[in-house]
Amino acid sequence: MNTLVFFYFAGVIVLTASLVVALRNPIYSALSLLVMFFHVAGLYVTLHAEFLAAIQIIVYAGAILVLYLFVVMLLNVKREERFHQQRTVGVFLGLTLLAEGLLLSFRGEGPKFGREQSAESVPAVVGNTEGIGEVLYSTYLFPFEIASLILLVAMIGAVILTKKGIMESKS
Amino acid sequence: MVVPITYYLMLSGLVFLIGLVGVLIRRNIIIILLSIELMLNATNINFVAFSSYLGNLSGQVFVFFALTVAAAEVAVGLAIIVALYRHSASINVDDFRLLKW
Structure with a gap:
């Protein structure tokens, strides 16, 4: 059940994060970032960080995103420019980063953390x-x-x- | 059933990578600032996951500070964008190459 909830939040976070980068209109990017902030807050709740979840929604979604939308609508830019055109540098950097990531992913299993002192031990008292x-x-x-x-x-x-x-x- | 911390690290790395790619390939300054927010959120996910798994609240305090810095960064960054737009009526980073060698 926990894993299912995590995968829902993670999937929506990754999807909306890539939409932030990929969408053409800055207003849509900001709105998809809003959805991402809400799902990050949900992830914080599953990690027993309720205070940070509330702060995330209040500060990020309430203050920062509103400021972004205000500036986007104030400037009102309609030009259709999208990506940089630096194909060779991009391909080289991307391949290097991809190789590094794959190497790190498949090099073996990660460090072990004490499962016995899991999340329930701290916030149970206060x-x-x-x-x-x-x-x-x-x-x-x-x-x-x-x-x-x-x-x-x-x-x-x-x-x-x-x-x-x-x-x-x-x- | 507890989700392994490796999943959180992978999610955080993925979101950070998306933010980095956004900073590198987009030309609109507002989208670049939004991508910086993505990267800050990725580190926050990392902090909270480690704080929860290690049973130490310091990580959540650090997220609090990262949020403060993010708010300050947004205020100053958007002020710079407004000043830039007033200066040259554009928010395309290709138009600002005064400091490029």
Whole structure:
């Protein structure tokens, strides 16, 4: 049953991810990325990461995708350009990567992880959100503050980049 | 019945590869940014799978940070796209070859 659910999510994720790259219209690409985000959130739920699933839907699907769609519709580009035309380089790189992947896949079985300490051992005591909160505000308190700083810098950068005439007025 | 972690790694590698191919072959800058989101999601799947299998919550905290960085990247990247479009009325990467040797 678990395997069936995993294969459903994995299949939809791979399908929609390739649609993001293959589709011609950027709006369709963004919408198929939305479907992919929802299925990644479902995958997180099967991995007992419920908090991250909620965050994935709220932040990615709610904020980031809306920003993408806003910019796509703001720019309204109708030109039909699609792929680069660098066939030889592409074929060479693709064959190299394919050979590497096949080599790594068939070289033998991967590392063994302890099946006895599986997913049930951690979130059974406290909930997933409480556990993440405790780790986040004790061990990772300093990176958490740095993350807030990154968001502040990104906000200032976005405002400066898009505001017209903010650089000229200084000089 | 538990899904082996190898499956999650394969899925993550596949999604990362699709994102990489998207960055390399597409010309529309918005699609390139969407492909970067694909790659970030692939690493997030990896983090969550390992966090769940090793019984350690640190991986999920790292996904949290990756999400923060993704949000910042999208804000700055889309601002750059808007500025580029205002500058030359195009979002085709072939039109921006000022830094190409």
